[in-house]
Amino acid sequence: MKDYQLAWKNLWRNRRRTLITAASVFFAVFFALVMRSFQLGAYDRMFKNVIESYSGYLQLQHVDYFDDPNIDYSFEIDNALIDQIKEDPNVITVVPRLESFALAASGSHTQGAIVLGIDPRGEDKVMNVSNKMVKYKLTPVAVEALKNDTLPDRTKKLLDIFRNEAYSSEVRLMLDLSISDEDSAAILPVIRKHASFRNAFLEGTSAGEVVIGDGLSEYLKAGIGDTIVLMGQGYHGTTAAGKYAVKGIIKLPAPDIDNVIVYIPIETARELYAAPGMATSAVISLNRNGDDDISQTGKRLQKIVSEPMIIKTWQELNALMVNQMEADNRSGMIMIAVLYMVIAFGVFGTVLMMMAERRREFGMLVSIGMKKKKLATVLSLEMLFIGFLGVAAGVAASLPFVFYGYYHPLRFTGEFARMYEDYGFEPVMPTMLPDTFYLWQIVVVLIIIAIAIIFSTRKIFRMNVINAMRA
Amino acid sequence: MITSIAWKNIWRNKTRSLIVIIAVTIGVFAGIFSMAAINSSVVQRIDAAVNDELSHIQVNNKDFRSSADIQNTISDYTGVVGALQSTQGVTKATGRIIIRGIASTATKSSGVEITGIDVEKEKEIFTLSEKIIPGTGSFFETETKYNTVFIGEKLAKELNIIRYILTPGAIASLREERIPEDILTKIETLLGQRFTSDKKFVKAYEKILETNEIQKYGWKIKEAAWSYREGSKIILSFLDINNNQTGAAFRVSGIFRTNNDMFESFSLFVPIDELRQLTGMKEGTFHRVIARLENNDITNNITPVIREKLPDYEVLNWKEIQPDLAMITDFIDQIYAVFMVLILAALAFGIVNTMLMAVLERTRELGMLMAIGMNRRKIFLMIMLESIFLSIVGGFAGMAVSEIVIAITGRTGINLVKYSEGMEAMGYSAHLFPAIDAQFFVTTTILIVLTGIIAAIYPARKALRLNPIEAIRTE
Numbered sequence: 046m047k048d049y050q051l052a053w054k055n056l057w058r059n060r061r062r063t064l065i066t067a068a069s070v071f072f073a074v075f076f077a078l079v080m081r082s083f084q085l086g087a088y089d090r091m092f093k094n095v096i097e098s099y100s101g102y103l104q105l106q107h108v109d110y111f112d113d114p115n116i117d118y119s120f121e122i123d124n125a126l127i128d129q130i131k132e133d134p135n136v137i138t139v140v141p142r143l144e145s146f147a148l149a150a151s152g153s154h155t156q157g158a159i160v161l162g163i164d165p166r167g168e169d170k171v172m173n174v175s176n177k178m179v180k181y182k183l184t185p186v187a188v189e190a191l192k193n194d195t196l197p198d199r200t201k202k203l204l205d206i207f208r209n210e211a212y213s214s215e216v217r218l219m220l221d222l223s224i225s226d227e228d229s230a231a232i233l234p235v236i237r238k239h240a241s242f243r244n245a246f247l248e249g250t251s252a253g254e255v256v257i258g259d260g261l262s263e264y265l266k267a268g269i270g271d272t273i274v275l276m277g278q279g280y281h282g283t284t285a286a287g288k289y290a291v292k293g294i295i296k297l298p299a300p301d302i303d304n305v306i307v308y309i310p311i312e313t314a315r316e317l318y319a320a321p322g323m324a325t326s327a328v329i330s331l332n333r334n335g336d337d338d339i340s341q342t343g344k345r346l347q348k349i350v351s352e353p354m355i356i357k358t359w360q361e362l363n364a365l366m367v368n369q370m371e372a373d374n375r376s377g378m379i380m381i382a383v384l385y386m387v388i389a390f391g392v393f394g395t396v397l398m399m400m401a402e403r404r405r406e407f408g409m410l411v412s413i414g415m416k417k418k419k420l421a422t423v424l425s426l427e428m429l430f431i432g433f434l435g436v437a438a439g440v441a442a443s444l445p446f447v448f449y450g451y452y453h454p455l456r457f458t459g460e461f462a463r464m465y466e467d468y469g470f471e472p473v474m475p476t477m478l479p480d481t482f483y484l485w486q487i488v489v490v491l492i493i494i495a496i497a498i499i500f501s502t503r504k505i506f507r508m509n510v511i512n513a514m515r516a
Numbered sequence: 517m518i519t520s521i522a523w524k525n526i527w528r529n530k531t532r533s534l535i536v537i538i539a540v541t542i543g544v545f546a547g548i549f550s551m552a553a554i555n556s557s558v559v560q561r562i563d564a565a566v567n568d569e570l571s572h573i574q575v576n577n578k579d580f581r582s583s584a585d586i587q588n589t590i591s592d593y594t595g596v597v598g599a600l601q602s603t604q605g606v607t608k609a610t611g612r613i614i615i616r617g618i619a620s621t622a623t624k625s626s627g628v629e630i631t632g633i634d635v636e637k638e639k640e641i642f643t644l645s646e647k648i649i650p651g652t653g654s655f656f657e658t659e660t661k662y663n664t665v666f667i668g669e670k671l672a673k674e675l676n677i678i679r680y681i682l683t684p685g686a687i688a689s690l691r692e693e694r695i696p697e698d699i700l701t702k703i704e705t706l707l708g709q710r711f712t713s714d715k716k717f718v719k720a721y722e723k724i725l726e727t728n729e730i731q732k733y734g735w736k737i738k739e740a741a742w743s744y745r746e747g748s749k750i751i752l753s754f755l756d757i758n759n760n761q762t763g764a765a766f767r768v769s770g771i772f773r774t775n776n777d778m779f780e781s782f783s784l785f786v787p788i789d790e791l792r793q794l795t796g797m798k799e800g801t802f803h804r805v806i807a808r809l810e811n812n813d814i815t816n817n818i819t820p821v822i823r824e825k826l827p828d829y830e831v832l833n834w835k836e837i838q839p840d841l842a843m844i845t846d847f848i849d850q851i852y853a854v855f856m857v858l859i860l861a862a863l864a865f866g867i868v869n870t871m872l873m874a875v876l877e878r879t880r881e882l883g884m885l886m887a888i889g890m891n892r893r894k895i896f897l898m899i900m901l902e903s904i905f906l907s908i909v910g911g912f913a914g915m916a917v918s919e920i921v922i923a924i925t926g927r928t929g930i931n932l933v934k935y936s937e938g939m940e941a942m943g944y945s946a947h948l949f950p951a952i953d954a955q956f957f958v959t960t961t962i963l964i965v966l967t968g969i970i971a972a973i974y975p976a977r978k979a980l981r982l983n984p985i986e987a988i989r990t991e
Contacts, residue, residue, distance in 0.1 A: 157626070394870055
């Protein structure tokens with residue numbers, strides 16, 4: 046009989062113990078995978094939200110601008126350089142921006158704001174902003190009208206919780222108001238009738254017009270057509286002030302940005318800040334945005350641009366967020382480490398017991414001529430099988446959760462969703478599809494098994510056959 | 517009797533029992549200690565929120581929060597303060613003026629919330645005056661003919677008031693901190709250079725020093741080069757009572773440091789009379805009255821009492837102003853329970869295996885006990901007790917170890933310097949002083965005993981099913 050056959054048969058001599066030990070490994074692997082998947086998925090989502098609505102994957106900046114975001118660190122757009130960057134195989138386009146801080150005021154309300162001077166068409170191509178424009182808004186008037194119309198009671202109740210909420214897609218609206226796909230045909234027309242929001246993003250010709258974040262519009266109590274005043278500091282210390290009409294309202298998935306953002310055509314921004322022909326940054330959009338692609342493209346572009354220009358990756362642009370996620374990530378990893386440590390002790394205990402229980406058997410086998418090396422190999426295989434059984438079961442059990450969670454992310458509804466948003470998070474918990482973190486679980490289990498194997502092998506080689514047989 | 521038999525039984529196979537006990541010890545320790553660390557950061561956050569940022573209760577004009585209009589003042593200030601102070605549990609109350617504006621220096625500007633305060637009363641309510649960075653001045657103590665302002669470190673950095681300069685004095689102080697000489701010689705090349713932001717300074721020394729040297733001494737060097745010229749000026753501009761743009765230069769009276777970047781960069785404080793003069797607000801008008809309670813726990817009970825007394829105003833407590841704080845305080849117990857249950861469930865597998873082994877290996881002995889008349893209930897109880905002992909010995913050991921480690925780290929603190937930037941941006945301190953309520957230990961003990969019981973059910977049932985005649989015959 047081959048070693049592995051022997052090992053496999055041995056496992057089922059004490060079925061219960063094998064299953065319990067494999068179950069403990071399964072338990073750790075399963076929880077670790079599901080936990081990691083949710084955690085990594087949440088980070089991924091948060092980064093995507095901020096990257097795809099604000100920072101972009103790569104930016105061209107003045108070397109000092111990031112550390113000291115001051116309009117004085119802007120640069121003159123050099124078309125030759127832009128063309129050179131566009132020639133890179135992974136670059137789709139380059140969109141310049143003029144970004145600065147200003148105080149936004151409407152009526153007697155004031156709020157600090159990020160004024161983002163953009164090329165409307167280019168920005169839309171890169172950030173897909175026109176899709177993020179508010180399409181429905183549950184204004185108090187709309188809520189009253191909806192309540193008097195024919196709607197299920199549950200939806201009416203939820204309307205109160207989501208009062209003033211804005212939506213850029215029907216999907217999100219349906220989820221918040223818990224409208225199922227079957228009911229949507231009956232309910233959506235009613236909602237469309239009362240809560241639709243007429244709205245448009247800036248166009249190339251929109252001088253003197255702005256689009257503001259929904260959070261900012263709530264704060265300033267400024268709706269479509271209202272005037273807002275922007276006051277700030279212009280290029281080289283000039284005073285910047287101007288009056289603009291609100292053309293549209295946008296709902297960005299990153300609340301921190303949604304609360305402060307003002308989009309303005311770049312030419313208007315240049316006038317406001319007295320910085321003709323200048324830009325503070327340029328967003329570079331890419332074909333492939335895997336981590337490796339980004340860093341390689343970044344390196345290639347860095348060679349093209351020269352001082353004082355610099356290429357920044359999204360990790361550098363969102364350094365604070367990366368730091369926060371790392372801290373959180375570390376705490377998740379500690380939790381899993383604790384779990385595995387506890388499981389490891391369980392496995393060692395089992396191995397110890399098994400060795401003690403089968404001492405006589407081992408003694409007998411060696412005395413009738415089995416090589417100690419072969420015996421140790423069989424034992425090692427037994428343990429590897431247990432480990433793999435646990436890992437395989439854990440991976441298999443986690444996959445449905447992970448895949449389902451990825452395609453149908455867990456969404457909080459009702460009051461909890463509101464709370465989550467107030468806290469600055471999107472009320473959604475997506476998972477992350479299998480990635481290197483799956484491999485890590487296998488590595489960890491292998492390490493635990495390896496320690497157990499070292500222990501058992503030493504025991505076998507030190508065994509005194511005569512004593513063992515007498516046990 | 518059964519108890520002592522069970523106790524003796526677990527020591528018959530010392531190695532096996534010890535492995536389980538050590539596993540439980542480690543699991544319980546890890547669980548309690550990580551919770552103590554998390555708990556401490558939450559407690560520190562709440563303390564900061566209540567003591568420096570929000571106070572316990574805020575009373576506003578009904579329209580003030582939805583529209584921060586300068587006209588939305590509290591009409592009957594004395595009445596409101598009187599009502600608050602006559603409420604049982606309220607210790608102090610004072611009024612504030614709150615205006616949104618813009619703070620700027622020659623090079624930078626930033627949106628801020630300007631709070632006009634009654635300096636003396638504020639000191640009794642908030643500990644903010646103690647959060648001043650030594651050497652940056654005082655909490656409005658120096659007499660001056662200028663307007664004065666108390667600002668946060670983060671804002672001071674944003675406005676380039678704080679700079680980084682390596683002076684000979686800074687090098688000397690680093691030498692006193694026993695920074696190796698070779699590092700000091702290296703950074704001496706930066707002597708006298710002026711850096712307007714900490715990042716620029718970090719970049720400069722990153723070019724000179726090795727990565728491991730930066731990790732070890734970077735923040736000390738940064739701390740030493742931190743420099744601020746006393747009496748720096750900033751311009752505050754805002755709208756006055758007639759909605760006209762107004763503003764004035766303010767001398768920085770002092771700079772405070774908290775663990776909350778948002779608060780540090782957004783809130784600044786000005787003596788109330790100076791703000792009245794500039795805005796034209798009349799004597800006795802306020803936007804907000806803040807009140808302090810005897811302690812945090814009575815918040816939920818006192819809020820409705822005050823709300824009833826002041827129906828014409830908006831009354832909010834700190835939990836309502838920052839719902840995330842309320843959420844965390846309410847959820848922390850649940851997070852703890854989930855984590856602990858997960859660890860104990862993992863431990864249960866080990867205990868089940870061990871107990872199963874203990875039963876199967878003693879088949880003959882158990883058969884004998886039954887044959888000579890020990891009833892099944894007692895057998896069941898014995899196995900249960902063995903399992904409970906295993907878990908409780910480990911559990912108590914784990915709790916003892918955690919108590920000791922928490923006591924030590926609670927005094928020295930754990931400094932997660934690497935993550936301070938991210939954590940402080942969210943208002944949490946990266947310097948943790950683990951602490952935990954005695955309540956946690958009670959809950960943990962209950963959970964551990966439960967684990968012991970649940971883990972013993974399967975092995976104990978196995979024991980009960982034994983047929984004494986067959987059991988005696990087994991080898």
